[in-house]
Amino acid sequence: MNARVPLRSVAVVGGGPVALVSAVALQQALPGAEVTLVPAPVPPDALADRFPLALPTVQDVLARIGMPSDLLLGRGVARPRYASAFADWSRDGTEWMVGDDAAATLAQGRLAALWLRAQAARERVPPFHALVPACVAATAGIADPRVEPALDLDPARLTQALASIGGQAGVRFAAPFAGVGPDGAIRLQDGAQIAADLMVDAGGPARLLSADRAFEDWRDALPEGRVAFGAAGEDAGGCDRYRATAQGWRANWSGVRVELGGDGVVIVPGRLAEPFAGRVVALGDAVVQPGPLGRAGFTLALGQLALLLELLPAQEPEPLLQAELNRRARLQAERMRDFLALHYHGGGRTQGPFWCRLHAAKRPASLEALLAQFARRGQIVPADEELVQRDAWTAVLLGQGMRPERPDPVTLSTAPAEAARLIRDLAARLAALDYPV
Incomplete structure (x- = not known):
C-alpha cells in the first residue's frame, strides 16, 4: 500500500482577494509546504475580486485565517450588508426585499x-x-x-490585509505571471519557472491555468451580457438596491452604480465542468462566473476554498478525491445558479x-x-x-x-x-x- 505523501509545494496564480485568501489559507493548512503567490492582473470581469461580498454561511473561512467578521467590521475592511431590495421587479410593481x-x-x-x-x-x-x-x-x-450580516468587503483594504497576513504566515511572493510552459510549469516574468505539486488558478475568468477545460454556458438561466459600473453618488446604507428596467436592471451597491447593458464589461455566466483536474484546481471566477446579480462570486470562491481545505490532495493526483471535490463544487455552483x-x-x-x-x-x-x-x-x-x-x-x-x-x-x-x-x-x-x- 502506497503512503500518502503531503503536498510540498503549492503555487497560486492571481492578484486579487480570491488568490490571496487561497494562498493564506493553504499556507496555514500546510505549514510544512512552500506556498507561492504568482501575481497576475485582476481582469475587469473578475467580479469576485472587484466586488467581494461574503454571506454569513462562508464567513468561517475568513475567521479560520484570522479575519473574523467583528475584526473586519471594526477595522473598516468590511461594512455590513443586511439585505437586497428590488423595485419594479414583481408582478404588481410592489417592492420586496431579501435578507442576508x-x-x-x-x-x-x-x-x-x-x-x-x-x-x-x-x-x-x-x-x-x-x-x-x-x-x-x-x-x-x-x-x-x-x-449576522453579509460582509461587504473593500477590495483594496482586503488585499492589503491578506498580503500582510500572508507574509507573516510564510507565503512567498514571486515575480508576475508570464504564461504556462509546454510542460505545464508556470513561467514568471523574471524568466524563472514554478512546477508545484498543486497549482491554483485564481486569476479570474481568463482561466490562466485552465483555459482548455470544458465550460458550461449559463446564459439561458442567467441572461447577463454587458455590465457597466460607476459611482452611484449616494450610499445604499447596508442594503443593495435593484430596480428592474425594460432592458434589464440597474443597482446601487454601497455607492457603486451598476447597470446591465450598454457598453460595459462583457460577462459570460457559467462554470467549468471540472474545477480540479491533474495538478490544477480552479477557484473563484476561474471556475464559476455567476454574474453581477447578488454579488455571489466571492461567496462561491470561499465555499470552493472550504471544500479544497477539507479535501486536501496529496503530492500525486488522487482521482477519487478529485471527483468528490468536483461533485460538491458542482452542487454549490448549480444551487447558487438556481x-x-x-x-x-x-x-x-x-x-x-x-x-x-x-x-x-x-x-x-x-x-x-x-x-x-x-x-x-x-x-x-x-x-x-x-x-x-x-x-x-x-x-x-x-x-x-x-x-x-x-x-x-x-x-x-x-x-x-x-x-x-x-x-x-x-x-x-x-x-x-x-x-x-
Whole structure:
C-alpha cells in the first residue's frame, strides 16, 4: 500500500482577494509546504475580486485565517450588508426585499406558511420582508447585533490585509505571471519557472491555468451580457438596491452604480465542468462566473476554498478525491445558479424586451423542479452544499408574486385571522427591536 505523501509545494496564480485568501489559507493548512503567490492582473470581469461580498454561511473561512467578521467590521475592511431590495421587479410593481440572515420564527408553525394562510384569506398582513430581522435593520438603517450580516468587503483594504497576513504566515511572493510552459510549469516574468505539486488558478475568468477545460454556458438561466459600473453618488446604507428596467436592471451597491447593458464589461455566466483536474484546481471566477446579480462570486470562491481545505490532495493526483471535490463544487455552483435565476424566472416582471426574452429561455431542470415544488406546496426542499439561507429563496418567490396552490397542512389548524394577528404582532416587535435572540 502506497503512503500518502503531503503536498510540498503549492503555487497560486492571481492578484486579487480570491488568490490571496487561497494562498493564506493553504499556507496555514500546510505549514510544512512552500506556498507561492504568482501575481497576475485582476481582469475587469473578475467580479469576485472587484466586488467581494461574503454571506454569513462562508464567513468561517475568513475567521479560520484570522479575519473574523467583528475584526473586519471594526477595522473598516468590511461594512455590513443586511439585505437586497428590488423595485419594479414583481408582478404588481410592489417592492420586496431579501435578507442576508434568517427570518424570525413562530411557535405556531412555518412563518411563510402562516403568512400565506393569512394573505390567501385577504387578511391584513405586512410584507414578508417585515418578518426578516436583517430586512428590518436595513430599512431602519441601524445595526442590530442579533443579525449576522453579509460582509461587504473593500477590495483594496482586503488585499492589503491578506498580503500582510500572508507574509507573516510564510507565503512567498514571486515575480508576475508570464504564461504556462509546454510542460505545464508556470513561467514568471523574471524568466524563472514554478512546477508545484498543486497549482491554483485564481486569476479570474481568463482561466490562466485552465483555459482548455470544458465550460458550461449559463446564459439561458442567467441572461447577463454587458455590465457597466460607476459611482452611484449616494450610499445604499447596508442594503443593495435593484430596480428592474425594460432592458434589464440597474443597482446601487454601497455607492457603486451598476447597470446591465450598454457598453460595459462583457460577462459570460457559467462554470467549468471540472474545477480540479491533474495538478490544477480552479477557484473563484476561474471556475464559476455567476454574474453581477447578488454579488455571489466571492461567496462561491470561499465555499470552493472550504471544500479544497477539507479535501486536501496529496503530492500525486488522487482521482477519487478529485471527483468528490468536483461533485460538491458542482452542487454549490448549480444551487447558487438556481437561486440567482429565480430572480429572472420566478414569475415576477414580464414587461420590457429583456423580460419578454426570458419566456423563451430554457431553464435548468433543477430550477424547474424547484419552481414546481413551490407552486404546489409552497416549500423549498433543502439541498446539499447550500450557501444561501432557505428563507432567502422563499423571499424571492413571494416577493415576485408566486403563490402555492395548496396551503401547508400544518397551518390549517390556525384560523386566517389568528395567523394574521400573529404575523402583525411579530412584525411590530421586530420593528421595535423587541424580539428574542
